[in-house]
Amino acid sequence: MSIINDEGRIDPRHLTHLLSGCNSISRLSLDVKIRRLPKYHYLSTSLAYIKLRKCKLEEDPIPTLEKLPYLRMLEFHEDAFIGKEMLCCGQAFAKLESLFRTRKIKESWMTIKEDLKKAHDRLWWDFIVD
Numbered sequence: 001m002s003i004i005n006d007e008g009r010i011d012p013r014h015l016t017h018l019l020s021g022c023n024s025i026s027r028l029s030l031d032v033k034i035r036r037l038p039k040y041h042y043l044s045t046s047l048a049y050i051k052l053r054k055c056k057l058e059e060d061p062i063p064t065l066e067k068l069p070y071l072r073m074l075e076f077h078e079d080a081f082i083g084k085e086m087l088c089c090g091q092a093f094a095k096l097e098s099l100f101r102t103r104k105i106k107e108s109w110m111t112i113k114e115d116l117k118k119a120h121d122r123l124w125w126d127f128i129v130d
Contacts (some may be wrong), residue, residue, distance in 0.1 A: 036058065
């Protein structure tokens with residue numbers, strides 16, 4: 001499912017209502033200004049892929065996203081997150097295989113858990129130089 005709004009912001013209540021009725025979607029692409037993700041219980045637990053772009057998230061989205069048990073791919077594109085810090089720790093994202101962050105995201109920090117046995121088979125940030 002893709003939600004795109006080039007004209008600006010979407011009412012968070014409308015987004016929450018829409019997502020709460022989509023219990024079996026496995027892919028979600030949000031390209032709309034929302035400032036904050038809906039609480040995790042409004043999202044499908046079947047989500048395996050999430051792409052965020054132009055969401056202008058002010059709050060750390062990780063506490064919501066880490067509760068999605070089947071999330072395998074997570075992408076942060078331009079203006080997805082404008083907050084100060086994202087923190088990922090503990091046993092979060094047990095199935096995550098790919099984490100992508102584009103360089104067009106406002107300068108911020110992301111801290112990633114130390115136990116990488118199952119998660120983060122591929123971590124790719126295009127601003128990291130080998």
